Amino acid sequence: MENRDHGVGARVGMWLFLLSEILLFGGLFLLYSVYRAKHPGDFHAASTELSRFDGTLNTAILLTSSLTAVAAVFSLQELNKPKRTIFFLGATIAFGLAFLVVKAFEWTAKFEHGLYPNAAVLMKRPPGEILYFGLYFTMTGLHALHVIIGMTVLSVILAFVARGKATQERSAALENAGLYWHLVDVIWIFLFPLFYLIS
Amino acid sequence: MAYARYVYIWVALIVLTAITVTTASLNFGRAGILVVLAIAAIKSTLVLLYFMHLSSEKRLLLKLLVPIAICTLAIFIGLTFTDVMYR
Numbered sequence: 001m002e003n004r005d006h007g008v009g010a011r012v013g014m015w016l017f018l019l020s021e022i023l024l025f026g027g028l029f030l031l032y033s034v035y036r037a038k039h040p041g042d043f044h045a046a047s048t049e050l051s052r053f054d055g056t057l058n059t060a061i062l063l064t065s066s067l068t069a070v071a072a073v074f075s076l077q078e079l080n081k082p083k084r085t086i087f088f089l090g091a092t093i094a095f096g097l098a099f100l101v102v103k104a105f106e107w108t109a110k111f112e113h114g115l116y117p118n119a120a121v122l123m124k125r126p127p128g129e130i131l132y133f134g135l136y137f138t139m140t141g142l143h144a145l146h147v148i149i150g151m152t153v154l155s156v157i158l159a160f161v162a163r164g165k166a167t168q169e170r171s172a173a174l175e176n177a178g179l180y181w182h183l184v185d186v187i188w189i190f191l192f193p194l195f196y197l198i199s
Numbered sequence: 200m201a202y203a204r205y206v207y208i209w210v211a212l213i214v215l216t217a218i219t220v221t222t223a224s225l226n227f228g229r230a231g232i233l234v235v236l237a238i239a240a241i242k243s244t245l246v247l248l249y250f251m252h253l254s255s256e257k258r259l260l261l262k263l264l265v266p267i268a269i270c271t272l273a274i275f276i277g278l279t280f281t282d283v284m285y286r
Contacts, residue, residue: 015264026272034283059216067209070250071202182251186243193235197223
């Protein structure tokens with residue numbers, strides 16, 4: 001616990017970056033709330049076409065990946081067990097991959113029904129539904145991009161731990177990678193009800 | 200077990216997810232969105248406090264960053280609505 005403030009500069013920098021990420025998604029949440037207020041019926045109707053099962057499954061996967069991410073940080077910082085950290089980081093990356101696989105199936109099913117931005121089938125629908133699916137693909141797409149970036153960062157940190165470059169004394173990079181992963185989880189916690197649970 | 204406190208938080212998050220999916224399939228009408236958003240707020244607070252260690256953060260600046268971001272967003276959204284809704 002004494003060395004917790006050792007990496008305070010790195011932590012402040014990371015939180016400032018996370019703040020900018022919150023505002024990046026915040027702009028999209030603003031768009032969502034305005035368009036939803038203008039087209040409540042269309043949003044409601046379009047939402048029934050999403051698979052609630054897939055959304056719930058992905059929520060459970062991402063929450064579990066957050067548990068393994070925090071366990072990875074704890075294993076190195078408090079227990080000084082790098083092998084466990086490597087195991088938990090591997091598990092987190094695997095859950096991230098599982099999330100993307102579910103997402104890929106979901107999107108493929110939408111594409112097969114002719115639902116993708118600017119699709120001929122979609123453009124014949126009411127304006128609110130076009131906006132809903134536009135926001136759905138933009139927001140879950142940007143989120144999926146963050147999952148991919150998070151998996152990349154976690155893989156680099158995993159290599160650092162394996163080579164002894166990230167240790168109990170030098171754990172700021174691991175901690176920051178964990179913070180990024182948790183933020184991606186927090187964003188999904190809001191995306192899930194706004195897109196899947198409003199029908 | 201050393202990881203117990205994190206596992207408890209995870210269990211709470213999964214239970215809250217189950218509750219939010221169940222309440223969404225009951226019909227609360229217009230209040231439904233408020234219920235699911237309130238549960239999302241509780242879930243994200245749990246993640247921020249315990250997984251992201253803000254509960255043991257000693258620096259006031261870092262403790263306040265997320266509330267500041269939320270207030271900023273609330274002001275953006277609130278002001279936008281005063282414009283959009285009364286045009």
